[in-house]
Amino acid sequence: MNRDKKANKYDEVERFHGHQCPGLAIGIRASELALRELGEGDGDEELVCISETDMCGVDAIQYMTNCTLGKGNLVLHHYGKVAFTFYRRRDGKGVRMVLRPNLNMEMDREEYRLYLLKAPLEELFELGAPREELPPKAFRENTLICAGCGEGTMESMTRNMDGEVYCLPCYRERHGER
Known part of the structure; x- marks a missing residue:
């Protein structure tokens, strides 16, 4: 990509x-690293990202790779690590990248931001094999009506209590769990 672009x-x-x-x-x-290693996706679910953090960078990943929470090809596992695993669905190729520690030891916030944008990718990230399996494609579930609040809820996110179906908040309220 040229400098202006x-x-x-x-x-x-x-x-x-x-x-x-x-x-x-x-x-x-x-x-950029994921797109370099795996190529452009098809705009739908060809590329998949498992993010191990919920930091600001996830917005860039959504924008640049078309991996989004709504489509199910962006999965958040909040481990508190600045690490991302990307997969290409058609052949299962994947790569895990971890931000190298201690990159900003002597820089203020703006210097660090500019350094991150200009440094060679290999200087920023350690590359390795994925640690987690490629998540399955998103699927549509049945919607069940909660006996407590009357709202429709994905079947996998309900609990059955005394023969009635409850969404998780209503189940927790009735069952005493938090």
Whole structure:
């Protein structure tokens, strides 16, 4: 990607997210690395991302790779690690990338953000094999009506109590769990 096109892409991602920050820069660069390693997806569910953090960079990943929570090809496992696993569905090829520790030891926030955007990708991330399996494609579930609140709920997110179906909040309220 040429420099002007790259700068425009960064601007678009920043507008989508709402501000500039090091976390967003990490997501931009992780997306670039994933696209370099696996190629462009089909815009639907060809690329899959398992994110081990819920930081700002996830917005960049959604914008740049078309991996989204709504389509089910962005999976969040909040382990508190700045690590992302990307898969290409058609052949199962995957790569896990982890941000190298201690990159910003002497930099202020803006210096760190600019460093992240300009440094070679190999300097930023350690690459390795995926640790988790490729998640299955999203599927449509039956909707069941909760006996407590009357709202429709995905079947897998309900509990059966005394022969009645409850959504998780209503079940917890009745069952005393938090």
